[in-house]
Amino acid sequence: MPDTKPHANGERVLADLHALRALGAYKTGVHKPTFSEPHRQSLDWLVRKLPDAGLTGAIDGIGNIVGKSAKPGPKLLAGSHLESQNYAGWLDGPLGVVYALEAARVLNADPSVKGAVEVAAWVDEEGHFGSFLGSRSYVGQVGEAEIDTARDRTNGRAMRDALADMGLAGRPRIASEPGRHIGYLEAHIEQGDTLESGKLAIGVVTSIVGIWQYRITFTGEQNHAGTTRMAVRKDAGLALAKFCVAIDEQFPAACGPRTVWTTGRITLDPGAPSIIPGGAEMLFQIRDDDPSVIARLEQLLDTMADEVSARGPCTVIVEKIRTGAPAMMNAGFQDAIEAASKALAGGRSLRMPSGAGHDAQMLATVMPAGMLFVPSIGGISHHWTENTDDADIVTGAQVFVDACRRILAR
């Protein structure tokens, strides 16, 4: 039978993405931090678009937007975020919001579709003020105290002040309604090079890795860099360097097939050219979707630290500062995305985990969740050169809308 179902309108999707790109444009990307003027304009833009999709909604007390449908039948929540990292790309976030809007426009007006897609834009996924504040607020993980202490990491501005300037002070926050949604679906750029190198169009996300963060502190003895003989030194910076090399040598034998680990920051104390550092600190993180792998690597870290401290001359302390929350994506949703890819993307899809955190991780704590990736050119993200070909954007939108259709039909 010929396929007579309405599909995503590629031109409309691209026009919407370009309309959002124009708000806060920076070179070929956008500078659209949370609660900046371009972000406010983008939120207003989305609120204005909701009625055409058969939805009603407004900005809530923390900056979230959830458009609701009065159509009878199952409800599928879909969305992403509208703000950006500083001086970053045009698609990270808006892609998922526009795909959700397109799915709502196509499916909500289709009488052959039971139920509707409801569209969400979660505030501050990019963490200018906190960590996934919008999606966490929706699922009940954010108390007033957290908002009270939240500050813009770039300029220290209090979130309460920013909310007041947005005219949101005192407005209630939308919370998820248990049982309302059959699930949540989010589309996002891959932010890696797997799809591009495999010449694929769609990533079917299997899981979202958890991020475990550690502060590793080395203690030696501060001393004069000229008058202290090499043999008596307790150089905390050298101890840190040796530990980094040891991690690089020992982790591969103990990690999982897709574990990643990173030392993002190193600080020596006092950090002066002519003083042997008596202290050193590294911020270290491990990502995986399997907590048993993490447990194994944490044990290895502790063993390594104990050996270093016993051997001397410096001592090492490993302190966990954040426990990861991996999220498994719903199997049925993965099947739906894969089937849609077969039908509309020539089957050019791949099941893969997400190495980056996403709002879907938070939604997954209260409902079945799924994610779809489109390719990132050069694997680049969080930079104004971030991009995806128009053809891949359009294909992604078509697969996304069809996946939503399939999920609503089950």
Next chain:
Amino acid sequence: MPDTKPHANGERVLADLHALRALGAYKTGVHKPTFSEPHRQSLDWLVRKLPDAGLTGAIDGIGNIVGKSAKPGPKLLAGSHLESQNYAGWLDGPLGVVYALEAARVLNADPSVKGAVEVAAWVDEEGHFGSFLGSRSYVGQVGEAEIDTARDRTNGRAMRDALADMGLAGRPRIASEPGRHIGYLEAHIEQGDTLESGKLAIGVVTSIVGIWQYRITFTGEQNHAGTTRMAVRKDAGLALAKFCVAIDEQFPAACGPRTVWTTGRITLDPGAPSIIPGGAEMLFQIRDDDPSVIARLEQLLDTMADEVSARGPCTVIVEKIRTGAPAMMNAGFQDAIEAASKALAGGRSLRMPSGAGHDAQMLATVMPAGMLFVPSIGGISHHWTENTDDADIVTGAQVFVDACRRILAR
């Protein structure tokens, strides 16, 4: 023959040191940064003490004091500095100034001594505004442009403003007079543990090491810490850590018997926990009194950097940012200090290099120079717990004055 020569007055030396210690006292040390109020008071204190030593002098246009004698005969210059590091010790600098003052008081008034000791306090040896500004100014190495751009490293204050506040704006700067002095002698705390561990009283300084400084830069590729597979990473921080370990492994076979090397500061770029560093930088220094050892180690550094860059995935650049200026101490002055130690310190002296830079290094570029060390308890310096026993302070003064007498007599 009994020794009827006047010696140093230990009580007077200790009283002077305690008078200076009271200006800017911080716990058991002092907080006396260059051109702070306590520093100004200390400079005024010295100017008032000069006449009792048969000297005349005032603070010059950069903050130096050089007391001059009208007594006929050879002139021996002696001194050190009066300011301190932030929240540091009471003896680093003042010991040498007070020993010089004592030598002037004892010898200038002694008719059996031909010639005189002239006393100097060099400004900013501790480098709040620049590098050995006072002694370098005296030997002609500081132009007006350098003073124009000099700023306090703690608070950014312009040196010109500080000089104006001191009432020194427009005042001329004293310059060394070729031929006036037979040499320069400086006493200083050792700032290391060699004398203390050997239960010795006097260090006869043979040379002052040069300090060679390098900026070593690593270039990789910045990327997302979650979505970038380990196999494709170009982590500049990891490359830096490996290089530090390689230096630790390879330098000992190539260095001299007393070479020291130190990495004092490490910076990752961008330095964020969730971003693989695309850049990394280390500030590295090597100290030795033998330029041929330095040349050998520089060649080793370059070879190591070339190998890393060739092997990848990151590239390394070694940039020399400061060339060391080692200074050999005058052999005759060393003999005089050693002879004085035999006579007055039971021979408990040791010939040793200075691993720290000193004003004597700058004076050595225009006249013969010598240095004498007294023990540092625990090898501690640049900290308010810095200390030397009273007995060692007094012994040091007696040896210093006697060494000056011997040098003037040759």
